Amino acid sequence: MDAKQNLANAIAPLCGMDASAILDWFEVPKKAEMGDYAFPCFRLSKVLRKAPAAIASELKEQLVLPSGFSKAEAVGPYLNFYVDTASQAGSVLQKVLSEKENYGSSKIGSGKTVCVEYSSINIAKPFGFHHLPSTAIGNALYRIYKFLGYRTIGINHLGDWGTQFGKMITAYKLWGSKPIDDYSIRELVSLYVRFHEEAEKDPSLNDTARAWFHKIESNDPEAMELWAKMKDNTIREVKVTYHRMGIDFDSWAGESFYEDKMGAIIQELRDKGISKLDQGAEIVDLSEWNMPPCIIVKSDGSTIYATRDIAAACYRKQEYDFCKSLYVVAYQQDLHFRQFFKVLELMGREWVKDCTHVNFGMVSMEDASFSTRSGNILYLDDILQAAVDKTYAIICEKSPDLEDKQSAAESVGVGAILWSVLYNNRIKDVSFTWDKILNFDGETAPYVQYTHARCCSVLRKAEDFDFSSPDASLLDDPYAQTLLKALDAFPAAVLSAADKNEPYVVSRCIMSVASAFNKFYYEQRIMADDPAVKAARLALTDATRQVLANGLNLLGIQAPERM
């Protein structure tokens, strides 16, 4: 960034412009051989009334190159600048190797808090593949913000309230055969499925279910105990899966947590004249903003998710005083978020501008749809396990001598699954097929992890060799240069990922690092005969290892040293 400023300062006087005016004209050429920065002269041709190409070559003649640059070249209408590779290489290497696991981090978030609501599973329901995007993206954002110095609050907004628990209890009372504590999620789900089958034949079961939920709401001891135990069971069980993915939450406050916090919201909406009665329900009319009304209280007097989300937003502001509050929730709920954000705005909560719906695409199966009721479910844990099993088989084939195959398989298998939803723009839909999810070739986590392991392997072989004072000017081949540029791009990628709430910016960045390293590795011998060259290349390898590890860590993916 000072590089551009220096160039602007040097060029501006030659064409009678202000340095600040031409600063953002600079661009980075697509191809490395065209230099590191380019100054297009099209716009100057209007002012100077000359052909752009002529301006470029005249500028080149008159220009005094600022320090840090090795040459300038006029190519057609462009003036291309090449940075001095030795000093550039030296500073990148030095920065990575001295900052280590903090390379790419920042203090911009110091003293500020970001809330991230993600994963948000339902109690006594499957933790399924369709939860993967929210879970993986949310966790990556959580880690990225933390890396940038923010205090981060990860919130699993549990679906732990509603008539489905009346159904669960009804089913348990009718068909349960052991203490509720002994029921796994899968067993609870089969009770739930059975309830829906039987309720087809005997609709009165639905009344029983409603009655049981009413008991929960009115604090009936038996109902509360069953509900609480189902909730505890579920949390205990899903924590195992979360742990596999390196995830933990700071808050598990779900829907039930806000039961006693909605009354004040409803009252405030009435008092301020924001809500009104319509068809027996209390609504906020949003037609002025071209939106359907937001329902606050249903005609039967019960609350609804909008009410809960409003209460939750207010609670989080009060409790955490966030500077940003993110909701990692599928785009099906776009309208819902626009509605309740608008209601918060009408309530005078100016901080609602800091709330963001981080939406993502639909998850589907190729030729079926997910449905708990029909029992058509893909458990996330089964998919993780399938990936780990496949990885284990690959390791046995490719690295039969590896000592701890199981832990490497776990890192790589789970990493591959997480990566599948962290490599593309969030908004892209995800359609599940076993072939796709178990493909570890090409632009995948295993590729990046393999590259990391490769770096570690080389470094192990050089354990006794001192490369702490590398001569970066020896890294002047194009492969090393491309790699250095990729390493240099990492800190900006982290910032951009946070700015856009898009983890794929980090994924793409470390993918380009891995790709550049593999080309470098193939073309250049790292353990070169010349000790000075060897030292420089080992330092570069160590820096690569570090950046890959940092990037994978931000995505919540392990970086194994051997695989």
Next chain:
RNA sequence: GUCUCCGUAGCUCAGCAGGAUAGAGCAUUCGCCUCCUAAGCGAAAGGCCGCGCGUUCGAAUCGCGCCGGGGACGCCA
């Protein structure tokens, strides 16, 4: 019907505060392990960047209109 998002290679996607011959991976075909992990590297082939109009010196990128697809649209979340 209204609102909203998306449309780039056979497939999955980058690129879109406008700029130099549009990039990857997968799949296909063909090469590269006497040398640091071949889960790697290379090559070939593959594109009216959905269509049209406009703004501009310049549009995959910005605006408008079509077409095609996803999603949402009052008492589920």
